[in-house]
Amino acid sequence: MPELPEVEVVRRGLDQWVSGRTIASAEVLHPRAVRRNAGELSDQLKGREIRSAERRGKYLWLPLGDEGTHDRSEAADEHLTGPETDLGVGEHSAGEALLAHLGMSGQLLVIEPDAPLEKHLRVRIGFADGGPDLRFVDQRTFGHVLVAPMIVPARPPGAVAFRPVPEPVAHIAPDPFEDVFDDAEFAARLRRRRTGIKRALLDQSLISGVGNIYADEALWRARLHWARPTETLSTKKIAELLAAARAVMNEALGEGGTSFDSLYVNVNGESGYFDRSLAVYGRRDEPCRRCGTPIRREAFMNRSSYSCPRCQPRPRDARP
DNA sequence: AGAGCTACCTGGGTGC
DNA sequence: TGCACCCAGGTAGCTC
Numbered sequence: 001m002p003e004l005p006e007v008e009v010v011r012r013g014l015d016q017w018v019s020g021r022t023i024a025s026a027e028v029l030h031p032r033a034v035r036r037n038a039g040e041l042s043d044q045l046k047g048r049e050i051r052s053a054e055r056r057g058k059y060l061w062l063p064l065g066d067e068g069t070h071d072r073s074e075a076a077d078e079h080l081t082g083p084e085t086d087l088g089v090g091e092h093s094a095g096e097a098l099l100a101h102l103g104m105s106g107q108l109l110v111i112e113p114d115a116p117l118e119k120h121l122r123v124r125i126g127f128a129d130g131g132p133d134l135r136f137v138d139q140r141t142f143g144h145v146l147v148a149p150m151i152v153p154a155r156p157p158g159a160v161a162f163r164p165v166p167e168p169v170a171h172i173a174p175d176p177f178e179d180v181f182d183d184a185e186f187a188a189r190l191r192r193r194r195t196g197i198k199r200a201l202l203d204q205s206l207i208s209g210v211g212n213i214y215a216d217e218a219l220w221r222a223r224l225h226w227a228r229p230t231e232t233l234s235t236k237k238i239a240e241l242l243a244a245a246r247a248v249m250n251e252a253l254g255e256g257g258t259s260f261d262s263l264y265v266n267v268n269g270e271s272g273y274f275d276r277s278l279a280v281y282g283r284r285d286e287p288c289r290r291c292g293t294p295i296r297r298e299a300f301m302n303r304s305s306y307s308c309p310r311c312q313p314r315p316r317d318a319r320p
Numbered sequence: 321a322g323a324g325c326t327a328c329c330t331g332g333g334t335g336c
Numbered sequence: 337t338g339c340a341c342c343c344a345g346g347t348a349g350c351t352c
Contacts, residue, residue: 001346032329058346102346103345103346103347104330104345105330105331105344105345120330139331140328140329140330141329141330142328142329142345142346142347193322195324199323202346204346212345301324301325303344303345
């Protein structure tokens with residue numbers, strides 16, 4: 001599943017292969033993939049240059065150059081669509097971006113225009129230079145791509161941050177690799193929560209980029225059970241957990257960086273190459289790499305949590 | 321307001 | 337061989 005490291009691999013590939021190129025066409029093959037602006041994507045993208053590839057947590061976006069003409073009066077349209085697109089105090093418009101979230105199974109592929117269309121192709125973007133397409137392929141259609149206005153959040157959750165982000169990204173916290181991520185603020189907010197630590201780790205408004213796999217891995221490294229109440233964690237333990245999360249995602253990124261060739265931006269949906277390095281995720285009944293105790297799988301939030309019964313004993317005051 | 325639940329989606333796997 | 341079911345899980349949107 002694409003979590004922060006996998007999305008970063010994609011971001012790097014996009015930065016290399018589509019930055020600086022001008023979009024010639026965009027074709028939507030499945031309406032769900034573009035959410036509300038189904039018929040508009042082509043109009044919004046045609047003729048615009050992709051400036052770079054950016055990321056926060058699991059969201060990634062491609063800032064777009066200005067439209068060649070403003071005869072469609074984008075600003076006027078925005079104000080007619082309702083208050084959710086109004087810019088609040090301390091926010092100002094900073095252009096637009098093509099925003100993408102891969103969901104469960106999304107892939108962004110850079111692939112030759114004459115290559116056969118993928119079975120689950122949802123959006124196909126062609127370029128003026130006649131070079132490789134950018135294709136959004138997504139079996140389960142939990143992912144989406146759309147054009148969104150860039151804003152500068154006045155008061156982003158969890159950190160002092162003035163980094164421009166697409167409007168739909170403004171409600172999530174920075175990820176732990178961003179300069180604007182504030183470790184002390186994260187610890188303070190975490191301790192104010194009244195929930196289990198894993199639920200908190202998966203809450204993108206507290207810390208972004210962590211999903212089910214890396215949550216389990218970070219908790220194993222920090223020897224914490226997933227149901228540990230957040231308010232009982234010391235600042236020292238929180239720092240240890242944060243370091244573990246950064247370490248495991250950094251290692252995964254290191255292994256993912258080698259996985260795509262010249263014309264292919266590869267999202268390996270099943271974590272592929274990093275599988276071998278996982279300590280607990282998907283390893284039910286296999287020996288803990290630290291103590292040999294069989295790894296347990298427990299149901300949690302309609303999904304699975306993997307942990308070592310000995311290294312990560314369930315706390316008496318466990319919170320689901 | 322914060323916490324926690326469910327719908328959304330499809331293909332691969334399993335059990336009968 | 338077919339069919340019903342389960343499982344994977346990020347996020348919006350809902351309730352309480």
